[in-house]
Amino acid sequence: MREVEITSIHRMTPRVKQFELVADETFEYEPGQHTQLHFERDGDGEGDQNDGEESEDEEVVRPYTATGLPGTDSITLAIKRYDDGTASVYMHERDPGDIIEIEELDGNLYLRDLDTDVAFVSTGTGITPMMSMVKQYLRDGNGRATFLYGEKSQEDVMYRETLDQLEAEHDDLRVVYSLSDEDWSGRTGHVQEHVEDVVPDPEGTDFYCCGVPGMVVETEERLTDIGVPEEQIHSEGWEEDEVSEE
Structure with a gap:
């Protein structure tokens, strides 16, 4: 897990924002691989269904894919907001300067053969x-x-x-x-x-x-x-x- 800073946010379409994330170390991955966003959602927070009893915080984990090439200290994620979503709403409410937690990039989607x-x-x-x-x-x-x-x-x-x-x-x-x-x-x-x-x-x-x-x-x-x-x-x-x- 690593902490990254949101350094810029760009609206791409009416429902999609692109987030630039900067870390202290270089990102190394195969183009096409994804990271996992982690954050804590308040069990009594807005949009949660409960019966008035106290609820424990819940860790939310969602996958998002870097859109650029590796080898720098930054990655970009393009995230579409879903009104009934959890992670997308959380990210669309972030501001430049906010710190979030993500995993190292991994996954099965990457180029197998550059000669084909x-x-x-x-x-x-x-x-x-x-x-x-x-x-x-x-x-x-x-x-x-x-x-x-x-x-x-x-x-x-x-x-x-x-x-x-x-x-x-x-x-x-x-x-x-x-x-x-x-x-x-x-x-x-x-x-x-x-x-x-x-x-x-x-x-x-x-x-x-x-x-x-x-x-x-x-x-x-x-x-x-x-x-x-x-x-x-x-x-x-x-x-x-x-x-x-x-």
Whole structure:
């Protein structure tokens, strides 16, 4: 466990804030890995259900993924606020200068092969591990990268300016957005529906998936159906309540 200071907060979308966290030591991790936020919630605090009896404080633990590359004393976390959430509400109430506690970064979502074509498939804040991995791949990889990102509407899209700039700077990167709740000039519907259309060689591509559990499961099934070997499909194994109750 380490203490970190929130040094800046940037609103990315109406419901998402990005937090820069600075520590006394360098962060070392594989791009795509996550940390765990720890804090104590007052058992009698606002939003808690109780019958008037005294309640003990409860430790809350939630996973969040660094969006940048390792090797510095800071990481950034993009966190979406859920009105009935716990950790997301706690973080959205923080201010620059606040100290919070996080674990060392770890996890199963990281690039396996820098010499193979890759495709990143994400929805919502599932984009966060993909941002660090695509940066690493564009720096060190030796193939083509396809970045598929699904959201409800244009105002919900995170990191659009960054992704558009990366695509403009790298001929071997294609970025595809799909919106499920808005008619626009781009693709619509669920992002996983577009895999076959935009990934040049699915059977020769490593896939990395992160987002709501339904999307991850459907993407894995779709990839298997079109012949992508199981060992080329990678996702973080969040439990459903960890994804929905932020």
